[in-house]
Amino acid sequence: MLSAICMVGAIICAGLWNARRSLPYNEAGRYFDPVTATVFHEQSVAVFGAIAIALAALAIASVIAIRRF
Template sequence: MSSIRVIRRIASAVFALASIGSAIMWDRRRDLPFNSEGRYFDAASGTVVDQQSVLAFAALAITFALLAFASWPMARET
């Protein structure tokens, strides 16, 4: 197996893992009780989550999934 194929397979796996991670972040944040300004404050950790970040995580999950699916056939080429 050539080194280019190995690099392409690793890139495809990284894209797939990034897609899964972004999807998990989206799932955890989409049901938070946002206030009227579109923000959620977590007093335990002191973080503020903006409602627009939910859309950003969904967009990242879709983008990384498309990159993973697009790069997989290139990793199989000889």
């Protein structure tokens, strides 16, 4: 169960990373979406990528731990 929850979280974060990595950020590292009136920061791209990798690693580790015991 833990591995499935972690993989869902990893997939969501990876999708956010993929969607935001190619946005045209300005020199201040911000992107304004006029449709939703939302400001996205360039630093969030690295955070979403790191969270996706960490959750995927945790899911893999939990699967390995379950199979050992």
